[in-house]
Amino acid sequence: MSGRFKQDPPSSASSDSGGEDCIVPPMEEDESNAEMGENEGSQGPSSTRTISSTTPQTSNQNTLRSPRSRRQRTTSQSQTSRSGEPILRGRRRTIYTAGRPPWYDCQGQLVEPFVIGVCGGSASGKTTVAKKIIEELDVPWVTLLSLDSFYKVLTEKQHDDAARNEYNFDHPDAFDFELVVKTLSRLKEGKKVEVPIYNFVTHRRETKTKTMYGANVIIFEGILAFYSHDVIKLLDMKVFVDTDSDERLVRRLRRDIAERGRELDGVLKQYFKFVKPAFDYYIAPSMVHADIIVPRGGDNEVAINLIAQNVMTQLQQRGFKLREKLAHANFGIVRPSSLHLLPSTPQIRGLHTFIRNKDTPRDEFIFYSKRLIRLVIEHALALLPFTDVTVETPQGIPYEGKRIATEKICGVSILRAGETMENALCEVLKDVRIGKILIQTNLDTGEPELYYLRLPKDIKDYHIFLMDATVATGAAAIMAIRVLLDHEVPEDHISLCSLLMTEQGVHNIAYAFPKVRIVTTAVDPCVNEKFYIVPGIGNFGDRYFGTEPSDQ
Numbered sequence: 001m002s003g004r005f006k007q008d009p010p011s012s013a014s015s016d017s018g019g020e021d022c023i024v025p026p027m028e029e030d031e032s033n034a035e036m037g038e039n040e041g042s043q044g045p046s047s048t049r050t051i052s053s054t055t056p057q058t059s060n061q062n063t064l065r066s067p068r069s070r071r072q073r074t075t076s077q078s079q080t081s082r083s084g085e086p087i088l089r090g091r092r093r094t095i096y097t098a099g100r101p102p103w104y105d106c107q108g109q110l111v112e113p114f115v116i117g118v119c120g121g122s123a124s125g126k127t128t129v130a131k132k133i134i135e136e137l138d139v140p141w142v143t144l145l146s147l148d149s150f151y152k153v154l155t156e157k158q159h160d161d162a163a164r165n166e167y168n169f170d171h172p173d174a175f176d177f178e179l180v181v182k183t184l185s186r187l188k189e190g191k192k193v194e195v196p197i198y199n200f201v202t203h204r205r206e207t208k209t210k211t212m213y214g215a216n217v218i219i220f221e222g223i224l225a226f227y228s229h230d231v232i233k234l235l236d237m238k239v240f241v242d243t244d245s246d247e248r249l250v251r252r253l254r255r256d257i258a259e260r261g262r263e264l265d266g267v268l269k270q271y272f273k274f275v276k277p278a279f280d281y282y283i284a285p286s287m288v289h290a291d292i293i294v295p296r297g298g299d300n301e302v303a304i305n306l307i308a309q310n311v312m313t314q315l316q317q318r319g320f321k322l323r324e325k326l327a328h329a330n331f332g333i334v335r336p337s338s339l340h341l342l343p344s345t346p347q348i349r350g351l352h353t354f355i356r357n358k359d360t361p362r363d364e365f366i367f368y369s370k371r372l373i374r375l376v377i378e379h380a381l382a383l384l385p386f387t388d389v390t391v392e393t394p395q396g397i398p399y400e401g402k403r404i405a406t407e408k409i410c411g412v413s414i415l416r417a418g419e420t421m422e423n424a425l426c427e428v429l430k431d432v433r434i435g436k437i438l439i440q441t442n443l444d445t446g447e448p449e450l451y452y453l454r455l456p457k458d459i460k461d462y463h464i465f466l467m468d469a470t471v472a473t474g475a476a477a478i479m480a481i482r483v484l485l486d487h488e489v490p491e492d493h494i495s496l497c498s499l500l501m502t503e504q505g506v507h508n509i510a511y512a513f514p515k516v517r518i519v520t521t522a523v524d525p526c527v528n529e530k531f532y533i534v535p536g537i538g539n540f541g542d543r544y545f546g547t548e549p550s551d552q
């Protein structure tokens, strides 16, 4: 890890740097992504611009139109899905999200999030600017990460110094930049991270951490956001908030007294001893890295608007119209070798005849669906590796048999229809674990969105039976597979089990994830304009659970 500035300022001293480096709890060993971020500057503007709200606006009035105004969402809707918590953590490993849209392309490959770095002096308005950019963007999946979360854990001595305003929180040694790089890199890879929550009153971390996933846009803000070369490499756009020093001091006094439990004298002492010299020595010179300089911070609407506009253009170029693309993707007629279609015997066609008939009453629909589900699960099980075993029969004669080689099998159902397949799996595998993923279609965008996730902790060690009763374009199944891969489940440890799929769905999934086994009892020719399977079964979940047909 290399810092930006070689010499320390004379007044920076203090931190005896004995603070324990922070640990982000479930950071798995596989950190091979630490070398990421070679696209420095590739997405962002190439030259530094200072933007003031007094910038004349002439012919480009249209391009300055707020991205927010282009999308007719209600404010309350977008606020819940945007600025707040994109991930709400439930009990232990349950994750609720505000509806995460796809974060990968038609090939199932990750679309890298756009990372904006926001740097500036303390109380310059970095957080305010970051929040306003998020508001302007109005895209549903934006993550705000603060450098403050990466303050090192203090020793007792450092803690005593901090209580007397004698600890230098503005020196680079106060931060764990290695962890910043690890965290940002993982977020760029779409992986889950646990970020410490910092308490400015106690100078300590909270015991709880905050779960964050990758996102379409990540905003990283902090006084030393542009200090480390390795961090800079991960930023696609670099914004410097340039606010007058008197203004910053006044804001900091107000904020630290009102929100951070400080007293006037202490704030001033810390300011003149540490904050001001660090600004002059580390922060102000880092302005050279900025693509855009924003005078006055959050008040500068023109600048915020331009930044949002630029990010929207970048996002549009990356393209997120996934389901539509999947529905119209053109594949040959040769079916992939990863497809394991049960033979179309009279028995299977007979079962399909019951469940496809619109007049079949619900009890019969459930009965015959269960029989088909059992067949598909048994078929999927038969595809796993078996080893030779010899047992002795009651007659004392050896029997050369087989035993399933994979002991760890976990079912993951895509809610709701996938849930109907859980019982069959439990009947054939005792002690099987079951995880759940809720994916729903956004009725405005037509895109699948991830809402809920509950998976066993060590999911990467399991062979997964991913269950969904029907697969149309494959959009939901691809999202679920992507979630499993992001949890480090190997692709060839996934079997997708379904009663009915479409040609399109089979090809889309096989194209994106050729190592995933696809097991189904029938493949229908196509989807209609509403993405329903044709001829299909109708809405499997509604027919099975006896609920009113939804509009999805």
Ligand SMILES: Nc1ncnc2c1ncn2[C@@H]1O[C@H](COP(=O)(O)OP(=O)(O)O)[C@@H](O)[C@H]1O
Pocket (backbone or CB within 6 Å): 120, 121, 122, 123, 124, 125, 126, 127, 128, 129, 251, 252, 255, 296, 297, 298, 299
């Ligand atoms: N334009 C502004 N006018 C007045 N107060 C502001 C303005 N921008 C921010 N503040 C206040 O100044 C303090 C610091 O702002 P914040 O955005 O948190 O800055 P930073 O993240 O750079 O420390 C907060 O209390 C905030 O409410």
Ligand SMILES: Nc1ccn([C@@H]2O[C@H](COP(=O)(O)O)[C@@H](O)[C@H]2O)c(=O)n1
Pocket (backbone or CB within 6 Å): 121, 122, 123, 126, 148, 151, 162, 169, 170, 199, 200, 202, 203, 204, 222, 223, 275
């Ligand atoms: N325990 C702490 C930790 C940090 N600070 C000060 O916070 C400033 C950074 O936060 P901003 O929101 O202002 O960017 C930094 O200047 C530290 O001096 C603190 O006072 N106590």
